[in-house]
Amino acid sequence: MTGDRLTLKFFGVRGSIPTPVAANLGFGGNTTCLEIQSGNGDRVVIDAGSGARNLGLERIARRDLDVDFWLTHFHWDHIQGLPFFAPLFSSGACVRFHAPKSASATRRHLERQFQEPYFPGRDGIAAVQEFVEIDNKTAKQGGITIHPFELNHPQGACGFRIEAGGAAIVHASDCEHGDPHYDKTLRDFAQNADVLIYDGQYTPEEYAAKAGWGHSTWLEATRVAREANIKHLILFHHDPSRSDAAVEAVVESARERFPNTDAAREGWEIRI
Ligand SMILES: [Zn+2]
Ligand SMILES: [Zn+2]
Numbered sequence: 001m002t003g004d005r006l007t008l009k010f011f012g013v014r015g016s017i018p019t020p021v022a023a024n025l026g027f028g029g030n031t032t033c034l035e036i037q038s039g040n041g042d043r044v045v046i047d048a049g050s051g052a053r054n055l056g057l058e059r060i061a062r063r064d065l066d067v068d069f070w071l072t073h074f075h076w077d078h079i080q081g082l083p084f085f086a087p088l089f090s091s092g093a094c095v096r097f098h099a100p101k102s103a104s105a106t107r108r109h110l111e112r113q114f115q116e117p118y119f120p121g122r123d124g125i126a127a128v129q130e131f132v133e134i135d136n137k138t139a140k141q142g143g144i145t146i147h148p149f150e151l152n153h154p155q156g157a158c159g160f161r162i163e164a165g166g167a168a169i170v171h172a173s174d175c176e177h178g179d180p181h182y183d184k185t186l187r188d189f190a191q192n193a194d195v196l197i198y199d200g201q202y203t204p205e206e207y208a209a210k211a212g213w214g215h216s217t218w219l220e221a222t223r224v225a226r227e228a229n230i231k232h233l234i235l236f237h238h239d240p241s242r243s244d245a246a247v248e249a250v251v252e253s254a255r256e257r258f259p260n261t262d263a264a265r266e267g268w269e270i271r272i
Helices: 052-062 103-114 180-190 204-210 218-227 244-257
Strands: 006-012 033-038 043-046 066-070 094-099 128-133 139-141 144-151 157-164 167-172 195-199 232-236 261-263 269-271
Touching: 006 052, 006 167, 033 052, 043 144, 094 103, 103 128, 144 180, 157 180, 167 180, 180 218, 195 218, 218 232, 218 244, 218 261, 232 244, 244 261
Parallel strands: 043 066, 066 094, 094 128, 167 195, 195 232, 232 261
Antiparallel strands: 006 033, 006 269, 033 043, 139 144, 144 157, 157 167
């Protein structure tokens, strides 16, 4: 790891609902969760969709039980992995939840997932849990700097620009384009980033029927990437209906407008 400024690993890349069907497994069916690590080992985890289960198993295997989740918002596809996140049930673990709500609201929202009749195992939680409000100011976690910013999404969502060692990764999901204030904010925070992870849930044709649902398109992703001088664009939050072949087709179209485009894939690790 030494020498890398930031390492990014995807544990879940799907939007809306897990889709573990054969046609999707190349890119992956788990909902959103990714881990970013700096060269000196500081880490942040963005979101706790169903992909968080595999992250938890990896952390248990390494006995690496100090976890900081940075939650974009509380829609199910971004928190539904928590009841199956093994470190929560391990004594000696410390799990911190940073979210764009007050600490007490975050605790309340997350605890609801473990309540009867939705889940049987709340009594088994053994980790120390902490809840921290993201207040739109720049935050530090070890050597990592995190700049939160607001995204255009029903009930709100938080984007992050994450920097360490001169590298920058911008996470912008879930978000819808078209509002001049939010469009400008995103471009300002994304400026000159090495990697932009962007909500490319819809094709432009699909978007026509889904305006107002809070998601964007691969076409808009390429516009943001060009206008913000991004080095590498990663399409993210794949629609549940998008098969591997359909994701490949989307990437091909996007590359005609922004050549260094990829689609996020479960298990993929990138070092910058
Ligand atoms: Zn979502
Ligand atoms: Zn959402």
